[in-house]
Amino acid sequence: MDRMLQIEGLTKQFGSFTAVDNISFSVNRGEVLGFLGPNGAGKTTAMRMVSGFLTPTSGTAYVGGHDVTTAPLEVKRRIGYLPEGAPLYEDMTPSELLAFISDVRGLSGGTKRETISTAASRINIEHVMHQAIGTLSKGYKRRVGIAQAILHDPEILILDEPTDGLDPNQKHEVRKLINEMAKDKVIVISTHLLDEVDTVCSRAIVIAQGKIVADGTPADLEAQSELHNAVTLRLAAAQSDKAKGTIEAVAGVDRVVESEAADNFINITAYPKSGEIVIDDVSAALKAAKIDVQEIQAERGRLDEVFRRLTTAA
Amino acid sequence: MGTSWAISKRELRAYFTTPLAYVFIVIFLALNGVTAFYFGGLFDRGQADMQPLFGFLPWLYLFLIPAVAMRLWAEERKAGTLELLMTLPVSTFNAVFGKFLAAWIFAGIALALTFPVWITVNYLGDPDNGVIIASYLGGFLMAGSYLAIGGFVSSMTRNQVIAFVIGAAVIFLFMMSGLELVQSAFRGWAPDLVVDLVRSFSFLVHYDAIVRGVIDIRDMIFFVSIIGVFLFATMVVVDLKKGA
Numbered sequence: 001m002d003r004m005l006q007i008e009g010l011t012k013q014f015g016s017f018t019a020v021d022n023i024s025f026s027v028n029r030g031e032v033l034g035f036l037g038p039n040g041a042g043k044t045t046a047m048r049m050v051s052g053f054l055t056p057t058s059g060t061a062y063v064g065g066h067d068v069t070t071a072p073l074e075v076k077r078r079i080g081y082l083p084e085g086a087p088l089y090e091d092m093t094p095s096e097l098l099a100f101i102s103d104v105r106g107l108s109g110g111t112k113r114e115t116i117s118t119a120a121s122r123i124n125i126e127h128v129m130h131q132a133i134g135t136l137s138k139g140y141k142r143r144v145g146i147a148q149a150i151l152h153d154p155e156i157l158i159l160d161e162p163t164d165g166l167d168p169n170q171k172h173e174v175r176k177l178i179n180e181m182a183k184d185k186v187i188v189i190s191t192h193l194l195d196e197v198d199t200v201c202s203r204a205i206v207i208a209q210g211k212i213v214a215d216g217t218p219a220d221l222e223a224q225s226e227l228h229n230a231v232t233l234r235l236a237a238a239q240s241d242k243a244k245g246t247i248e249a250v251a252g253v254d255r256v257v258e259s260e261a262a263d264n265f266i267n268i269t270a271y272p273k274s275g276e277i278v279i280d281d282v283s284a285a286l287k288a289a290k291i292d293v294q295e296i297q298a299e300r301g302r303l304d305e306v307f308r309r310l311t312t313a314a
Numbered sequence: 315m316g317t318s319w320a321i322s323k324r325e326l327r328a329y330f331t332t333p334l335a336y337v338f339i340v341i342f343l344a345l346n347g348v349t350a351f352y353f354g355g356l357f358d359r360g361q362a363d364m365q366p367l368f369g370f371l372p373w374l375y376l377f378l379i380p381a382v383a384m385r386l387w388a389e390e391r392k393a394g395t396l397e398l399l400m401t402l403p404v405s406t407f408n409a410v411f412g413k414f415l416a417a418w419i420f421a422g423i424a425l426a427l428t429f430p431v432w433i434t435v436n437y438l439g440d441p442d443n444g445v446i447i448a449s450y451l452g453g454f455l456m457a458g459s460y461l462a463i464g465g466f467v468s469s470m471t472r473n474q475v476i477a478f479v480i481g482a483a484v485i486f487l488f489m490m491s492g493l494e495l496v497q498s499a500f501r502g503w504a505p506d507l508v509v510d511l512v513r514s515f516s517f518l519v520h521y522d523a524i525v526r527g528v529i530d531i532r533d534m535i536f537f538v539s540i541i542g543v544f545l546f547a548t549m550v551v552v553d554l555k556k557g558a
Contacts, residue, residue, distance in 0.1 A: 073403045077403045081401045088398065089324070089393075089395055091328055092331075103316075104317050104321070105402070106316065
């Protein structure tokens with residue numbers, strides 16, 4: 001087992017408010033963990049404790065076997081961390097900032113130069129290296145923040161909302177980068193963007209009011225959706241009643257919901273009983289009843305629906 | 315120690331890439347000139363020494379040093395870079411010491427730039443250079459203790475103006491504790507021990523001793539202890555208030 005990051009009973013209280021409530025999980029090499037939750041759920045607080053910025057009220061995190069509460073420097077050496085909002089020294093240039101980070105991380109001479117230029121080319125900030133960070137666009141600032149985090153090629157990368165506030169192209173680039181680095185690292189990203197979970201994460205933990213409410217692959221989460229394995233089809237409005245009757249008669253279909261679509265067409269969604277796969281039966285029944293279907297597809301499940309249910313139920 | 319120096323270098327560069335350093339040095343030297351020559355009558359008194367300059371130094375420092383110290387931590391807190399800094403492999407001691415050292419070096423550079431006065435005094439007369447060196451040392455130590463206090467106050471807030479005002483006020487209290495004004499307020503009712511204790515905390519008493527050319531190890535220890543105590547207090551505050 002390659003358990004590089006292990007979190008045990010991590011708890012943080014601010015006065016009487018419990019921001020993070022006894023969370024435990026571990027992450028293995030090669031995993032990209034998405035830390036999901038609504039704003040204020042405790043994502044940032046949890047990440048700040050793992051990175052050694054905040055001291056846990058109780059519990060701890062182990063990074064490569066080092067306890068963050070007793071050996072914070074060892075942990076910080078192994079982690080690359082992008083704080084929320086990517087705060088940077090705005091009067092420095094990226095080149096000066098990366099030189100400073102290298103100094104603090106104990107790199108010098110040729111290694112230092114090489115490390116900085118590798119990180120800069122990886123993140124694609126070479127052409128702004130000598131411009132004051134305060135004058136850069138939000139996208140570049142974020143990239144400089146990521147460059148700073150990956151500079152020393154850490155085993156564990158913790159990125160707090162790495163794509164927040166970026167345009168779709170920049171988001172795509174950051175996600176591509178995360179995927180590239182994923183193979184030999186542990187990457188933890190926090191986000192409230194659900195499409196990000198689908199595109200980059202191999203595992204997702206949903207946290208609400210400081211507690212873990214779900215932990216699994218994105219597909220596992222989707223499977224918790226009511227819509228999982230539901231069948232959606234589109235057909236002429238004139239045939240809708242007949243079609244509804246036909247579909248309702250199929251064994252395994254729980255209920256049928258219709259909704260308007262444009263140009264005299266109508267959408268029908270058939271929800272299965274307890275996640276059964278009904279698309280074959282539904283399409284066979286429709287064919288037998290000689291109903292023309294424009295479009296038919298099985299649903300994977302909707303993360304946003306699962307997310308809303310998990311994070312509001314608690 | 316290496317990380318402390320990395321932080322000091324970054325801080326020093328920050329002083330000189332913003333107008334802060336130049337504004338500070340120009341104002342410091344100008345005020346030094348005004349106080350030493352105009353109020354202190356450095357030429358008129360017909361003595362080859364730098365007493366007029368060093369006599370006013372504690373009062374100049376009262377306003378100028380908190381202006382250097384106020385940004386030390388408050389700025390990092392406000393910009394959120396404290397999180398960046400404190401998640402690097404840097405111990406709290408190294409961070410606190412590195413920042414303090416940069417500010418102290420900077421204050422030292424400003425103080426050293428008064429050297430033309432020293433040259434002038436030597437050109438015009440025959441001063442006791444031992445006393446002058448002792449005075450520079452005293453001034454430098456005093457700057458260090460003011461900075462340690464100002465840095466401590468700065469670590470408690472994210473507002474630089476508050477850090478400046480409270481820093482200056484605390485330093486003022488430390489200065490005043492040796493003056494007759496404060497002493498007489500205590501003398502009426504407090505035992506001599508307390509009066510002496512209050513007096514022993516005065517910057518001016520220890521500074522005056524050094525500036526007179528009497529380098530007593532106890533005066534040095536006083537300033538070094540003030541620096542040590544306030545750096546330690548800064549470490550405690552930085553550790554406790556990281557997330558706030």
